[in-house]
Amino acid sequence: xxxxxDTTPPPPPLPRSPVNEEELLPQLVSHLREHRTKLRQxxxxxxxxxxxxxxxxxxxxxxxxxxxxxxxxxxxxxxSVEALQRYARDLSERIIPRGVETHEVVGIVLxxxxxxxxxxxxxxxxxxxxxxxxxxxxxxxANRIANTVAVSFVDERERVIxxxxxxxxxxxxxxxxxxxxxxxxxxxxVLDSERARQLTEQLLTGIRTHRAxxxxxxxxxxxxxxxxxxxxxxxxxDASRLMGASVIITGLSPDIAQTLVTIGVxxxxxxTIGDLQGGLEEAERLLGFSxxxxxxxxxx
Amino acid sequence: xxGPKLVSILRQGDWLIxxxxxxxxxxxxxxxxxxxxxxxxxxxxxxxxxxVAALDVLDSFGANTxxxxxxxxxxxxxxxxxxxxxxxxxFAMVSLGMDTGxxxxxxxxxxxxxxxxxxxxxxxxxxxxxxx
Amino acid sequence: MGATDFIGAREDPSAPDVAAxxxxxxxxIGARVADPTTAEDLVQETLVRVLTAAPRVEPGMLEPxxxxxxxxxxxxxxxxxxxxxxxxxxxxxxxxxDAPDDDMLAREEQEAVAAALARLTDRERDxxxxxEVSGQDxxxxxxxLGSTAGAVAAQLNRxxxxxxxxxxxxxxxxxPPTDRCRPVLLALSGGDRRRQREVDAGRHLLECEVxxxxxxxxxxxxxxxxxELRIPIAVDADVVxxxxxxxxxxxxxxxxxxxxxxxxxxxxxxxxxIVRFAGAGEVVVELLDQPRAGVRITARDTGPGIPxxxxxxxxxxxxxxxxxxxxxxxxxxxxxxxxxxxxxxGTTVTMTKWCDAR
Ligand SMILES: [Zn+2]
Numbered sequence: 021x022x023x024x025x026d027t028t029p030p031p032p033p034l035p036r037s038p039v040n041e042e043e044l045l046p047q048l049v050s051h052l053r054e055h056r057t058k059l060r061q062x063x064x065x066x067x068x069x070x071x072x073x074x075x076x077x078x079x080x081x082x083x084x085x086x087x088x089x090x091x092x093x094x095x096x097x098x099x100s101v102e103a104l105q106r107y108a109r110d111l112s113e114r115i116i117p118r119g120v121e122t123h124e125v126v127g128i129v130l131x132x133x134x135x136x137x138x139x140x141x142x143x144x145x146x147x148x149x150x151x152x153x154x155x156x157x158x159x160x161x162a163n164r165i166a167n168t169v170a171v172s173f174v175d176e177r178e179r180v181i182x183x184x185x186x187x188x189x190x191x192x193x194x195x196x197x198x199x200x201x202x203x204x205x206x207x208x209x210v211l212d213s214e215r216a217r218q219l220t221e222q223l224l225t226g227i228r229t230h231r232a233x234x235x236x237x238x239x240x241x242x243x244x245x246x247x248x249x250x251x252x253x254x255x256x257x258d259a260s261r262l263m264g265a266s267v268i269i270t271g272l273s274p275d276i277a278q279t280l281v282t283i284g285v286x287x288x289x290x291x292t293i294g295d296l297q298g299g300l301e302e303a304e305r306l307l308g309f310s311x312x313x314x315x316x317x318x319x320x
Numbered sequence: 321x322x323g324p325k326l327v328s329i330l331r332q333g334d335w336l337i338x339x340x341x342x343x344x345x346x347x348x349x350x351x352x353x354x355x356x357x358x359x360x361x362x363x364x365x366x367x368x369x370x371x372v373a374a375l376d377v378l379d380s381f382g383a384n385t386x387x388x389x390x391x392x393x394x395x396x397x398x399x400x401x402x403x404x405x406x407x408x409x410x411f412a413m414v415s416l417g418m419d420t421g422x423x424x425x426x427x428x429x430x431x432x433x434x435x436x437x438x439x440x441x442x443x444x445x446x447x448x449x450x451x452x
Numbered sequence: 453m454g455a456t457d458f459i460g461a462r463e464d465p466s467a468p469d470v471a472a473x474x475x476x477x478x479x480x481i482g483a484r485v486a487d488p489t490t491a492e493d494l495v496q497e498t499l500v501r502v503l504t505a506a507p508r509v510e511p512g513m514l515e516p517x518x519x520x521x522x523x524x525x526x527x528x529x530x531x532x533x534x535x536x537x538x539x540x541x542x543x544x545x546x547x548x549x550d551a552p553d554d555d556m557l558a559r560e561e562q563e564a565v566a567a568a569l570a571r572l573t574d575r576e577r578d579x580x581x582x583x584e585v586s587g588q589d590x591x592x593x594x595x596x597l598g599s600t601a602g603a604v605a606a607q608l609n610r611x612x613x614x615x616x617x618x619x620x621x622x623x624x625x626x627x628p629p630t631d632r633c634r635p636v637l638l639a640l641s642g643g644d645r646r647r648q649r650e651v652d653a654g655r656h657l658l659e660c661e662v663x664x665x666x667x668x669x670x671x672x673x674x675x676x677x678x679x680e681l682r683i684p685i686a687v688d689a690d691v692v693x694x695x696x697x698x699x700x701x702x703x704x705x706x707x708x709x710x711x712x713x714x715x716x717x718x719x720x721x722x723x724x725x726i727v728r729f730a731g732a733g734e735v736v737v738e739l740l741d742q743p744r745a746g747v748r749i750t751a752r753d754t755g756p757g758i759p760x761x762x763x764x765x766x767x768x769x770x771x772x773x774x775x776x777x778x779x780x781x782x783x784x785x786x787x788x789x790x791x792x793x794x795x796x797x798g799t800t801v802t803m804t805k806w807c808d809a810r
Contacts, residue, residue, distance in 0.1 A: 224407030259410035264426040345688040377695055379720040408713035416781040
């Protein structure tokens, strides 16, 4: 009671709770360390019972629960949130690619909080006053841990998702200058409106920077497009022509051809070639000419 | 004449190079059209390059005016090529539903002149003997 | 020193004896203002206000009312340098004129204010006067009225909006020509954009000369919004001005360059229609944040109207020597597009482009 201000009268001594505040937490921590194996297993069982982390193998689960447990107890001991944040970020980075969801992470941390709280309850249940003080010390710390882990996880998850989207975007619409005045746009994967927009920006500015006269858009790797995207594609082709570039489309699947016809595109006015090789040959042929006219390209 | 700041029309041998320097409103666009067509007739030009790189927007009226110019030039024996349509302007034009007429377009002035059949560097006036 | 010191000191509330309040008011003010001349002025000012309010003050409440008033008078002295700012929300400057020449103007002004006040309901007027003149705060007003401070504040704002409108009508000596005028003027005065849309204020201002004339001082207060632009349209050059303004405002939202040009082109098309067919109108550009970021363009005119909107939206429709791409073309450039047209009254085109998260 030495730390208390002079004005506060010392509380009456608790008959069966000789532990003072400063010793509470260390005592709690050593209890959790002592029963580490049993508590960790109990926790893992609860996680499985709740159907959480099913994306992980038993080995991964054992490794992660052990390391989360140790970190958890360490944060209780030191109160250092920085270390916890660092750990939570690392953990998130490891488990996000495994498809772990936010509610699972929050769920397992809350389970651990409750498993440990129950263990403390069992240990101190005969000294109710002491139990109350132990839980008073434990609960705010435990909630802070749960909060920190959840926030770190969500942050990390958003960062990873953003990063993935950016890199997918960059990879998915590369504008490749194969030779002077010739661009190739190999497109792979599902083409949604956002990607279609990106494609337009990249292609049209690409025509300008590379002074392209011919563009080959290869859509062999695009399974299907909806009408909005098909429309966007056609507009991009027409806009390229207004900038003086001829567009050759290769790898047009029957499905996409059908969509184009549905939205009223006259396929005979589009320069479509079966495969990329044929498209490149046609491009060479066009580049042999000094003008882009006669076949309907490059006019407004 | 709309004044030297909005547009400029330069004569180069048989050709006219018309540049629009800033966004034009409809009246200015019409003045430009009249001025250009008048000069085509006066100089008996054979080819016209219209550089629209400075236009922020080519809406239905702007595009239609360019097409009218090309048509009037054709009636006077001159061929017209539009150059410098910006990427975003090009996309907006086709989104607006401009139907592709038969006025040729090219990337920039250099390409436009090449299209008319003469390399940019050539200084000589005189007849247009290169293949069109 | 608290007001409770004096409550119940007098037992005869039936005839308000303001003179009896003087010593107490002197003490309140003297404790706060050192200069005796200034203090005496403030005492007089307080007594005048108390005297004016006396008939409405509850029996027995005159002393506390006087104390509150005295304190407010002192506070307003301290804030003298802020007076302009404090008065900004009022359409009328209630401070006395500086030069004698202004006397007559000031008197007319006061009469206009008085007449405008007379047009309010009793409750509106009492609350406003208690707050604006006597300086009673919204919390104590709420207690008196059995309401909440927030509700009182909202009510005060509505009353101020009404007062500004009535004052303008009195000062200009006009009766609103239509029954739509007052709701429109009120919506403008209150600066409530949702309400303005509900009553179609923009269109009314195009149609009603009286409201168009009265509205500028009402709008000045709310025109400070920086996420809205209003461009009057009459001549060719306005088309360029409108599309450039739209592009500039929309560029704040992070639209890609291509999308900005789509917006500018759409604005160009609908604005040209105003110049061609209606002769005059306006274009309003607003940034939206609900339900997500976007830009809304409203182009309205008072022209002859479009006889067949469906036909006008179909490709190929044109009544001038153009491509006929005006309305259908603009519609293709935007995410949302609506045309309302009434024969003889004019046309309103509302179009929106949403800014996708990027
Ligand atoms: Zn009116």
